[in-house]
Amino acid sequence: MPEAPMLEIRGLVKSFGGVKASNNVSLSVPEGRITSLIGPNGAGKTTLFALITGFHRPDAGTVTFLGEDITGLAPEDIARRGMVRTFQIVQPFAGQTVRENIAVGAHLHIRSRAGALQKAEAVATQVGLGDRLDQDAASLTVAGRKRLEVARALATDPKLILFDEVLAGLNPSEIRDVIPVIRGVREAGVTILLIEHVMQAVMSLSEYTWVLNQGELIAEGAPADVVNDPLVVEAYLGKGMAERIAKREARHA
Amino acid sequence: MRQLAVLGLVFALIGLAPFVIASEFWLNLVIMTLYAALLGQAWNILGGFGGQFSFGHAAYFGTGAYTVAVLQVQLGVNPWLGLVAGGLMAVAVAAIIGFSTFRYGLRGSYFALVTLAFAEVLRILSNSVDFTGAGVGILIPLDQGAANFQFASKQGFFWVIWLMTLAAFAVVWWIGNSRFGAQLMAVRDNEDAARALGVSAFRVKMGAIMLSGLFSGLAGVFYAQYFLYLDPYIAYGPAISVESLLVPIIGGMGTLFGPLLGAVGLHLISELTRELIGDLPGVSLVLYGILLVVMVLFMPRGLAGLFNRLRPKATTKPAATGGHHA
Numbered sequence: 001m002p003e004a005p006m007l008e009i010r011g012l013v014k015s016f017g018g019v020k021a022s023n024n025v026s027l028s029v030p031e032g033r034i035t036s037l038i039g040p041n042g043a044g045k046t047t048l049f050a051l052i053t054g055f056h057r058p059d060a061g062t063v064t065f066l067g068e069d070i071t072g073l074a075p076e077d078i079a080r081r082g083m084v085r086t087f088q089i090v091q092p093f094a095g096q097t098v099r100e101n102i103a104v105g106a107h108l109h110i111r112s113r114a115g116a117l118q119k120a121e122a123v124a125t126q127v128g129l130g131d132r133l134d135q136d137a138a139s140l141t142v143a144g145r146k147r148l149e150v151a152r153a154l155a156t157d158p159k160l161i162l163f164d165e166v167l168a169g170l171n172p173s174e175i176r177d178v179i180p181v182i183r184g185v186r187e188a189g190v191t192i193l194l195i196e197h198v199m200q201a202v203m204s205l206s207e208y209t210w211v212l213n214q215g216e217l218i219a220e221g222a223p224a225d226v227v228n229d230p231l232v233v234e235a236y237l238g239k240g241m242a243e244r245i246a247k248r249e250a251r252h253a
Numbered sequence: 254m255r256q257l258a259v260l261g262l263v264f265a266l267i268g269l270a271p272f273v274i275a276s277e278f279w280l281n282l283v284i285m286t287l288y289a290a291l292l293g294q295a296w297n298i299l300g301g302f303g304g305q306f307s308f309g310h311a312a313y314f315g316t317g318a319y320t321v322a323v324l325q326v327q328l329g330v331n332p333w334l335g336l337v338a339g340g341l342m343a344v345a346v347a348a349i350i351g352f353s354t355f356r357y358g359l360r361g362s363y364f365a366l367v368t369l370a371f372a373e374v375l376r377i378l379s380n381s382v383d384f385t386g387a388g389v390g391i392l393i394p395l396d397q398g399a400a401n402f403q404f405a406s407k408q409g410f411f412w413v414i415w416l417m418t419l420a421a422f423a424v425v426w427w428i429g430n431s432r433f434g435a436q437l438m439a440v441r442d443n444e445d446a447a448r449a450l451g452v453s454a455f456r457v458k459m460g461a462i463m464l465s466g467l468f469s470g471l472a473g474v475f476y477a478q479y480f481l482y483l484d485p486y487i488a489y490g491p492a493i494s495v496e497s498l499l500v501p502i503i504g505g506m507g508t509l510f511g512p513l514l515g516a517v518g519l520h521l522i523s524e525l526t527r528e529l530i531g532d533l534p535g536v537s538l539v540l541y542g543i544l545l546v547v548m549v550l551f552m553p554r555g556l557a558g559l560f561n562r563l564r565p566k567a568t569t570k571p572a573a574t575g576g577h578h579a
Binding site for chain 1: 430431432435436438439442443445446447448449450451452453454
């Protein structure tokens with residue numbers, strides 16, 4: 001990838017007891033693109049997000065964002081520099097309205113209450129929550145909560161958003177609704193790194209993908225190429241599967 | 254803005270009390286209700302809006318009270334200066350407790366237990382050093398005069414506690430309408446999500462505990478000047494900590510008017526029991542305990558929640574189910 005990387009990770013290592021959740025992971029996210037991170041359950045994707053955004057401190061390795069070393073900074077300091085994440089398990093401020101939820105994000109750069117609430121309204125409209133501004137966040141549907149996660153992150157005016165499975169748990173029609181929202185975010189000039197299980201989304205949204213398995217990067221490239229990589233197939237389906245599939249296809253050919 | 258207008262109106266009405274109430278007994282009741290509302294509102298800043306349940310607010314109350322008393326008795330410092338010093342000392346104690354708990358991410362019951370421990374440590378310390386009068390307590394010599402913060406009539410005290418309480422309520426109104434408040438409530442509802450959005454949870458909680466400590470300390474200063482006597486059990490004992498949290502829990506945590514409703518409710522109940530059962534020592538604490546259980550079980554939103562439920566909502570919208578693809 002030719003562009004200067006917006007986010008660069010070098011040799012990130014993190015162990016939890018005997019488990020290496022992240023083992024010498026290096027990758028660089030180019031500016032202005034949608035890239036993605038895939039891998040089977042327990043591959044260490046969310047851990048990697050937590051390491052990048054300061055929720056975990058890496059045992060070794062560095063994270064560089066916009067040319068500055070941000071390794072070990074607190075999540076709030078990283079957010080202030082322009083990188084925010086969403087959560088796989090949605091984390092609404094229950095008991096607060098949609099408007100108030102989004103305003104918390106908007107307050108990162110807007111001191112005035114009225115200004116933040118106004119910005120919240122604009123962002124809500126952008127992600128399709130404009131008609132639910134006064135609803136309690138806890139009463140939203142799963143799809144609504146996912147939109148809220150996106151909206152809150154977006155309200156901070158980030159340069160890079162890390163989406164952790166914003167499409168998980170949605171039905172196909174909801175996924176079709178949310179995909180344009182994510183595209184819209186990119187078109188507004190925000191770089192995006194996705195963790196995603198929904199392959200339909202990975203294939204249609206992202207231009208470049210990394211595959212993580214057991215804490216290690218095992219493949220990278222355009223999504224269409226990566227899914228045919230024997231190593232990737234084996235990571236998802238088990239050892240020997242790539243060979244068996246190839247054989248079967250040869251027989252049918 | 255409407256809330257601010259209601260707040261102004263309520264305090265204006267309360268301000269009529271000294272003009273319309275002639276009896277010292279009833280004026281005293283109003284004073285003690287305002288004082289309970291102040292204690293409760295102080296706790297509410299940290300507990301109700303910040304979600305950090307302190308079991309040791311006596312630490313700030315007692316520090317405010319002892320500061321004004323000790324400065325006066327030992328060093329002859331004017332109690333109005335002592336008021337400022339008491340407030341500042343309470344803020345300092347709050348900063349120390351806040352730093353040593355929030356720095357290490359203590360939450361929930363761990364935070365509650367540590368605050369309780371701090372208050373107990375202060376109680377034992379004040380019980381063992383000489384300049385606080387140790388176990389005997391400290392008596393502020395009677396020397397009436399407004400310049401001495403000792404008023405001949407209850408009216409003077411009324412205006413002091415009215416102002417202090419008004420200040421606490423004004424600050425809480427501001428919390429409900431400011432970035433600081435939005436961030437504080439975000440931390441209360443989900444600390445990780447708040448931090449991911451750039452909220453410095455530590456700084457916000459420190460701000461809340463210091464504000465909370467300030468108003469508890471002021472309540473302590475007021476107490477010392479009103480009753481002119483302190484001992485370690487009064488200043489740092491669990492009764493104050495319990496009253497501090499009971500008032501907003503009964504009234505409605507995290508609401509502006511909750512502590513006022515709670516203070517009124519609590520005083521009505523305790524006066525009523527005194528009428529019915531008499532001055533049996535400890536009976537009010539038994540009752541408070543039962544009340545606390547009932548409130549937590551059946552009315553977690555307190556009296557303020559009851560008010561909101563009875564009031565028809567202006568902004569009720571049909572619950573949008575299914576959203577876009579309905």
